[in-house]
Structures are given as C-alpha cells and as structure tokens.
Amino acid sequence: MHLTLIKPNIGRREHSLYVDEGRMEPLPLGILAALTPPDVEVVLYDDRMEPIPYDKPTDLVAITVETFTARRAYEISAAYRDRGVKVVMGGMHAKLIPGEVQQHCDCVIIGDAEPVWAQMIADCKAGRLQPCYKATQPLCPQEGIIARRDIFEGKGYLPISLLQFSRGCSHKCEFCASSVYFGAHHFCRPVDEVLREIASQKRKLLFFVDDNIVCNRAKAKELFRALIPLKLHWVSQGSMDMLQDKELMELMVASGCLGLVIGFESISPQNIANMHKLTNTRAASDMYAREIEELRQWGLQTWAAFTVGHDEDTVESIRATCDFAIRNKFTFAAFNILMPYPNTPLYARLQAENRLLYDGCWWLHEEYRFNYCSIVPKNMTPDELTEISFDCRRRFNSVGSIIKRAMEPRTNMRTPYRFMTYLLYNPLFRKEVFKKQGLHFGLDDEAQRGT
Ligand code: SF4
Structure with missing residues (x-):
C-alpha cells in the first residue's frame, strides 16, 4: 500500500507557486508516518515549496487541515478524488468543524489521530474505509511514538x-x-x-x-x-x-x-x-x-x-x-x-x-x-x-x-x-x-x- 501525506499551503501568489521560506517541519505528518505500519510506503509532499504530483499512483492521501489552509486542502483533495484516489483529512479544522471537512474527503478523523490511525489504515487496506473516525482524547498524546523525520529530508526546512x-x-x-x-x-x-x-x-x-x-x-x-x-x-x-x-x-x-x-x-x-x-x-x-x-x-x-x-x-x-x-x-x-x-x-x-x-x-x-x-x-x-x-x-x-x-x-x-x-x-x-x-x-x- 502507498500512503501520500500532504501539507497544504495557504495559497498561491498571483500565478506562481508561493514558496514559504520560513517553513518548518510539519511535525503532525511525521507522527502520522510513525503511526503507519512498516509495510505501507509513505511519502510526503509539502505544498509550501513543491508541486504535488497528482498523477503519481497512490492508494490513500492524508491531508492535514488548518483553518487557514482549508480552502487549499479541499482543492488538493478534489484533484485526487477526481482521479479516484481516496482522501482522509484531519487536524485542527477537522475537529472544529467536522461537518464541513467531511464534505471534501472520503474519511475525516476527528481529534488526535493516535488512537484511530492504525485501524483506519487497516480498514483502507481491506476496502472498508469508514467515513469518520472519532478519537477519544488520549490521556498521553503521542504515547510511545517517535516522529519519523526521514520524510522531511531534502525539503529545505529551517x-x-x-x-x-x-x-x-x-x-x-x-x-x-x-x-x-x-x-x-x-x-x-x-x-x-x-x-x-x-x-x-x-x-x-x-x-x-x-x-x-x-x-x-x-x-x-x-x-x-x-x-x-x-x-x-x-x-x-x-x-x-x-x-x-x-x-x-x-x-x-x-x-x-x-x-x-x-x-x-x-x-x-x-x-x-x-x-x-x-x-x-x-x-x-x-x-x-x-x-x-x-x-x-x-x-x-x-x-x-x-x-x-x-x-x-x-x-x-x-x-x-x-x-x-x-x-x-x-x-x-x-x-x-x-x-x-x-x-x-x-x-x-x-x-x-x-x-x-x-x-x-x-x-x-x-x-x-x-x-x-x-x-x-x-x-x-x-x-x-x-x-x-x-x-x-x-x-x-x-x-x-x-x-x-x-x-x-x-x-x-x-x-x-x-x-x-x-x-x-x-x-x-x-x-x-x-x-x-x-x-x-x-x-x-x-x-x-x-x-
Ligand atoms: S487558552 Fe492557553 S494556549 Fe490558548 S491563548 Fe489562552 S493561554 Fe494561550
């Protein structure tokens, strides 16, 4: 299975790609990569500085959504769904307003991903991805998980x-x-x-x-x-x-x-x-x-x-x-x-x-x-x-x-x-x-x- 992680940008300046020169590592995506079973190949694309290769084959796309990036996240999601690829969304905005986010993806994760991520991946593999996974608040966030930083290499982060x-x-x-x-x-x-x-x-x-x-x-x-x-x-x-x-x-x-x-x-x-x-x-x-x-x-x-x-x-x-x-x-x-x-x-x-x-x-x-x-x-x-x-x-x-x-x-x-x-x-x-x-x-x- 191939999983594509996406960090959306806010938008584009005029007609060119806006490059965020102060960009930092998208830690939540490093945590998702670490939560993903090792037999799943994971790749990250950061919309803040690189084009997204929509036509590259992938089985699932996961997009982190903040309120400031929601509009762009929905555009990216639509481009993948047009190609028949399933999209899962989560992040701050998905918890604040899940009904809206759900309209733009196949599956929304509400709350911290740690308690539900492995189940979501297993369901996706088995062809029974659910429309919503609701995480009960963990008492210890990121328990036992060390973020995978290899996916950040070569992206020019601070x-x-x-x-x-x-x-x-x-x-x-x-x-x-x-x-x-x-x-x-x-x-x-x-x-x-x-x-x-x-x-x-x-x-x-x-x-x-x-x-x-x-x-x-x-x-x-x-x-x-x-x-x-x-x-x-x-x-x-x-x-x-x-x-x-x-x-x-x-x-x-x-x-x-x-x-x-x-x-x-x-x-x-x-x-x-x-x-x-x-x-x-x-x-x-x-x-x-x-x-x-x-x-x-x-x-x-x-x-x-x-x-x-x-x-x-x-x-x-x-x-x-x-x-x-x-x-x-x-x-x-x-x-x-x-x-x-x-x-x-x-x-x-x-x-x-x-x-x-x-x-x-x-x-x-x-x-x-x-x-x-x-x-x-x-x-x-x-x-x-x-x-x-x-x-x-x-x-x-x-x-x-x-x-x-x-x-x-x-x-x-x-x-x-x-x-x-x-x-x-x-x-x-x-x-x-x-x-x-x-x-x-x-x-x-x-x-x-x-x-
Ligand atoms: S609730 Fe806490 S994190 Fe939020 S602005 Fe107030 S002090 Fe800061």
Missing part, C-alpha cells in the same frame, strides 16, 4: 527540530481554537519518551511546539531538569504567568531555553479581561513592565504575540502597541488580526452580535485574503484594521527597527549565538511579512486551470 512535550492548555481564552480542540485540557508525555525522541535526531536546536509548555509547572520542571545535561538550545510557547515561579524559570534557563513565544495579546487591561486571558491579568495592569524586565534578567529572547481588533482597540491604540513592541526591543513580534475560528466562543459572540464578515466563513470565501480583517471591529472600519495591522508588521520589521531592537545587551546581544540567530531570522520574517500579505487562499483561477 534547521530546527520540532517536537512536543505536551498538547493543549487548561486556560479558556475567548479566541483560542486550541482550547476548544483540547477541551481546555493539558496533556503531557512522559519525560523519558521526550528524551528518546531528542536522541533519535541530531540537531541541538529544538522547538517544542506545545500550546503552553509551562501549563503544568511541576511536569515542566521535570522536563527542564532532564534537559540540563543534554546541553541543547530550545524555544517554545508559554504563558506570562510562568514568571511567578522562580524555580521554574531557573530550570528553564539552565536547560537551554533561548526564549518563548508569549501571548501578550493586548496592552489594554480591559481587553485582557474581556478575552478571559487570566494568565496576563496582573501583568497587563502595568503594561507588563515588571515581566519584561524579568524576561531580560533571565536573558530570554521574546516573541511577543499580539492580537489586534479587540473591542477596546482603536487605530491609535494599535499603533501604540507597535511602539510598545519596538520600544521594548522584542526579538520578534506578531500583530495578528483577531480571527473568529469556527466553534470558538469568540465566533459565537460575534455571530450573535452580527459582526462576522464574509458570510461567517472567511476561510472559504472567494474574496478573503490572508491578514485581512474578517469581523466588524467596534472602533474602526474593517479596512482600517487590515491597514493598521499591516502597518504594525511593516514598522516592527523595518530595517531601522531590526537594527534598533538588536541593541539589547541582555537578550538579543547576550551571546554571539543569540545575535546571529537574531540577524538570521529577522530579515527572513520581514520578507515573509510582505510576501504573505493579501495572499489569496487556495489557487487563483488561472493557476487552477493549469493544475
């Missing part, structure tokens, strides 16, 4: 190995799709399994793609203690409240953490309260002053993630958020427009308030473009929100800002290695900001005709 210690998060921020997916639960792998996975690959730079690696502090400490002797560098995602635990921070730094993506979301305490971001309540009350100073003292390089378009935001307050990010010399920052992911509390609220644009289905809408506003904001027009968020990205990633932010001796200039990382990745992300802005989801018509 030289950083992705893996997971935990999945989910116990918080319930109003906009968070991950919180809905995991039912506001947090699941950890046994530390010795994580160590086995680290030993299975050669890189010394790791990205734990956890939703919130410090969600369970006791377990996170156990992991960090075990990482210390390995002398690695790693990055991950974590919530602001980690700074309240000194021992956690000491262990994190000692274990080789370079920095974390931290959801600042907003500099307005009222926005933070409205979105139920309880991890930030104290910090937001004084513009994160104490927390930013502590992050510097720990020597952590921060990727500050902001969401813009909340009800208290104005064009001026969003501009001030960008000034705040530049002034504090964050290593990276994201200014994401508040997006109503399907089935989230935010989606339900905005729908009830009649504030959803694009028929409430921006991810499939013909006219929607990447980084466009898809809601009716309270204090500005949708176009103003689109423009000011792009302006924030443009200003934060300007050459002048990159030079200014580099001059932070405790973080970005702490060591030659840190400085080099800063100088390598900032220009790369700057390029992606301009390339991705306004990208059409899926193929444009002309490109479609050429498929």
Whole structure:
C-alpha cells in the first residue's frame, strides 16, 4: 500500500507557486508516518515549496487541515478524488468543524489521530474505509511514538527540530481554537519518551511546539531538569504567568531555553479581561513592565504575540502597541488580526452580535485574503484594521527597527549565538511579512486551470 501525506499551503501568489521560506517541519505528518505500519510506503509532499504530483499512483492521501489552509486542502483533495484516489483529512479544522471537512474527503478523523490511525489504515487496506473516525482524547498524546523525520529530508526546512512535550492548555481564552480542540485540557508525555525522541535526531536546536509548555509547572520542571545535561538550545510557547515561579524559570534557563513565544495579546487591561486571558491579568495592569524586565534578567529572547481588533482597540491604540513592541526591543513580534475560528466562543459572540464578515466563513470565501480583517471591529472600519495591522508588521520589521531592537545587551546581544540567530531570522520574517500579505487562499483561477 502507498500512503501520500500532504501539507497544504495557504495559497498561491498571483500565478506562481508561493514558496514559504520560513517553513518548518510539519511535525503532525511525521507522527502520522510513525503511526503507519512498516509495510505501507509513505511519502510526503509539502505544498509550501513543491508541486504535488497528482498523477503519481497512490492508494490513500492524508491531508492535514488548518483553518487557514482549508480552502487549499479541499482543492488538493478534489484533484485526487477526481482521479479516484481516496482522501482522509484531519487536524485542527477537522475537529472544529467536522461537518464541513467531511464534505471534501472520503474519511475525516476527528481529534488526535493516535488512537484511530492504525485501524483506519487497516480498514483502507481491506476496502472498508469508514467515513469518520472519532478519537477519544488520549490521556498521553503521542504515547510511545517517535516522529519519523526521514520524510522531511531534502525539503529545505529551517534547521530546527520540532517536537512536543505536551498538547493543549487548561486556560479558556475567548479566541483560542486550541482550547476548544483540547477541551481546555493539558496533556503531557512522559519525560523519558521526550528524551528518546531528542536522541533519535541530531540537531541541538529544538522547538517544542506545545500550546503552553509551562501549563503544568511541576511536569515542566521535570522536563527542564532532564534537559540540563543534554546541553541543547530550545524555544517554545508559554504563558506570562510562568514568571511567578522562580524555580521554574531557573530550570528553564539552565536547560537551554533561548526564549518563548508569549501571548501578550493586548496592552489594554480591559481587553485582557474581556478575552478571559487570566494568565496576563496582573501583568497587563502595568503594561507588563515588571515581566519584561524579568524576561531580560533571565536573558530570554521574546516573541511577543499580539492580537489586534479587540473591542477596546482603536487605530491609535494599535499603533501604540507597535511602539510598545519596538520600544521594548522584542526579538520578534506578531500583530495578528483577531480571527473568529469556527466553534470558538469568540465566533459565537460575534455571530450573535452580527459582526462576522464574509458570510461567517472567511476561510472559504472567494474574496478573503490572508491578514485581512474578517469581523466588524467596534472602533474602526474593517479596512482600517487590515491597514493598521499591516502597518504594525511593516514598522516592527523595518530595517531601522531590526537594527534598533538588536541593541539589547541582555537578550538579543547576550551571546554571539543569540545575535546571529537574531540577524538570521529577522530579515527572513520581514520578507515573509510582505510576501504573505493579501495572499489569496487556495489557487487563483488561472493557476487552477493549469493544475
Ligand atoms: S493561554 Fe494561550 S494556549 Fe492557553 S487558552 Fe489562552 S491563548 Fe490558548
């Protein structure tokens, strides 16, 4: 049996293949490859940088679907199904809105694939593939499974190995799709399994793609203690409240953490309260002053993630958020427009308030473009929100800002290695900001005709 794994792109720029130069290994597909019995031949195609050979014979195609890639994923699925090939879909979007995904494939997997993947493959082999496999939430995600990284070779991914210690998060921020997916639960792998996975690959730079690696502090400490002797560098995602635990921070730094993506979301305490971001309540009350100073003292390089378009935001307050990010010399920052992911509390609220644009289905809408506003904001027009968020990205990633932010001796200039990382990745992300802005989801018509 031949299994083809596909990572869809967001779309194409004009009539050419858009190549994502900041692409990282698609870890979920490495996990699916590892879950697949050894007698099945597995191949990966990554739509972010290579054409998909639709006519190459295969018995089954598996496509991972995120909300941003749904439109493109459905196009790829249709191209295979037209050729009589069965398609299975799963991923975040399939759990958020399974009814929609089911219309575009032969089989949908709802939830984590681990408990059902082997059965699905066996059923497919026997010619009795079911339309739906629903995974009950495993208590230990990825149990006993080490991702297969051989399928990533030669694809030009950034030289950083992705893996997971935990999945989910116990918080319930109003906009968070991950919180809905995991039912506001947090699941950890046994530390010795994580160590086995680290030993299975050669890189010394790791990205734990956890939703919130410090969600369970006791377990996170156990992991960090075990990482210390390995002398690695790693990055991950974590919530602001980690700074309240000194021992956690000491262990994190000692274990080789370079920095974390931290959801600042907003500099307005009222926005933070409205979105139920309880991890930030104290910090937001004084513009994160104490927390930013502590992050510097720990020597952590921060990727500050902001969401813009909340009800208290104005064009001026969003501009001030960008000034705040530049002034504090964050290593990276994201200014994401508040997006109503399907089935989230935010989606339900905005729908009830009649504030959803694009028929409430921006991810499939013909006219929607990447980084466009898809809601009716309270204090500005949708176009103003689109423009000011792009302006924030443009200003934060300007050459002048990159030079200014580099001059932070405790973080970005702490060591030659840190400085080099800063100088390598900032220009790369700057390029992606301009390339991705306004990208059409899926193929444009002309490109479609050429498929
Ligand atoms: S803290 Fe982060 S991961 Fe957790 S629910 Fe909030 S946004 Fe989601």
